[in-house]
Amino acid sequence: MANISILGLGAMGQALATRFLQREHRVTVWNRTPGKAASLIAQGARERNSAAEAIAASDVTVICVLDYGAAGSVIDAAASILSGRALVNLTNGTPAQARATAKRVAELGAEYLDGGIMATPPMIGGEHALILYSGSRATFDAHADSLEALGAANYLGADPGLASLHDLALLSGMYGVFAGFFHATALVDSEGIRSDSFLRLLGPWMAAMMGELPGYAQKIDSGRHGVNVVSNLGMQAASLENILTATREQGVATDLLEPMLELFRQRASAGFGHEDISGIFELMRRTRPGSRVPSGRAKPAGAP
């Protein structure tokens, strides 16, 4: 059994610590404000009075605090004892924050693994929990068995920003699903149709439409948006305009889908109305050094 420390005892930190205790690891905990450890101590955890003491107590330390500002404070406070330690930072943040933290930790002589938790606290340890990792491969390999107890552990690469990048990308996909659901449901609600009843039609339909995604992925990867086009962008722009007109006529807010129509129009105006809607990807994507500059780009790279 491993010695594992947990820094941060919010709902997620408590869930992580509980799961490690269930697997009979030796768990040491610390929280910035006291009084959060009682139930964990009752389950066998030991509490320390400082982050440095907690880190020093274990082979590996999991950090799960409010944000990277809080994570940075923890690391600074323990700077003098970090050399040779392994940190696994599961705090929510951006790829840039993960990379900056990895750099700081490396300067202090410690190993750094960043992670993104694709689960809510009650899901931790369950079959649907997924945790993405990137950064120190050695740390991942050394502790993969312990980490698997929290959820399926997926290592994405040495760049410490990759876990956060994938985490945020998956969440953005989820918010698209939710946006479609809210718009669709508000539209039928305008005639008094219940959401749960409509969902019996909408759910299978949305699941079926996910079958279109591999085709779009292929067009994105090849950059060829004009092949195998069934319903072209010009036709779909007309269809989406029709949807938003009807939405307004029904007295429902069109906000969530307006930007997609705007991207359809921009791409059609640039002469790509006969191609597939996957062409709007060229308006959204980053222009990388050495890549061709997409025509009709929505915004310059990095513009707010």
Next chain:
Amino acid sequence: MANISILGLGAMGQALATRFLQREHRVTVWNRTPGKAASLIAQGARERNSAAEAIAASDVTVICVLDYGAAGSVIDAAASILSGRALVNLTNGTPAQARATAKRVAELGAEYLDGGIMATPPMIGGEHALILYSGSRATFDAHADSLEALGAANYLGADPGLASLHDLALLSGMYGVFAGFFHATALVDSEGIRSDSFLRLLGPWMAAMMGELPGYAQKIDSGRHGVNVVSNLGMQAASLENILTATREQGVATDLLEPMLELFRQRASAGFGHEDISGIFELMRRTRPGSRVPSGRAKPAGAP
């Protein structure tokens, strides 16, 4: 076998006619501009020189033209012979257009069934094709067997606007799925990750997140967004803001998800940050006579 006429021989009209011919119905076709019927005639269809002649030749007529303007022209041209006929209009349009057309057809003494085709032309007659109907129940019942040949036939009610309403709502749900996919994929593309490779992670994740929809539907139907909240709107607003910040840092356009963050902020500002994100529904939905006025509404009902 039935006598069926098809008005409009675009890609969808041709697919409908072909499917009826495969089922050995007696098919009569007409198109505004000539020269579209050759392959259908070779399969046994008869062509007529006017919409009125085609309507007069069959028990039931399916209209599938460019838009409701074109459908209206067809109906006007055949006004004198419509009495006692049955029309099934599968033209794309809005609920308001469907209702206006139903009124006009009723004045001419004919039965009117409106429909929305949830399929592309190649899908017609296949197991995944779905066609929604509303309007004349008598027409639906009399011709359901024939119509089932095109795809699963789902009758939604006597209001002729319901099929179009559900059609547009389902499509809006689909566009939400696509928006989430495009945003998520552009985010990982910023680090050179291929779309097809990322989709192996994104696809199952989006499918899993659809499991949240029944819970949101329940909150919408009950109007109680504060029960069983796992991750509240305030936390999710911070999370979505983090996603959009990272998206900008990666040089990727944030357009598709900005309105959702704006709705989260509006709802949080109105004092509902501790409730679930389903609360944004109250900002989007139509305010119906007799219903309570939602607080913090995004737009007045019917505003463009």
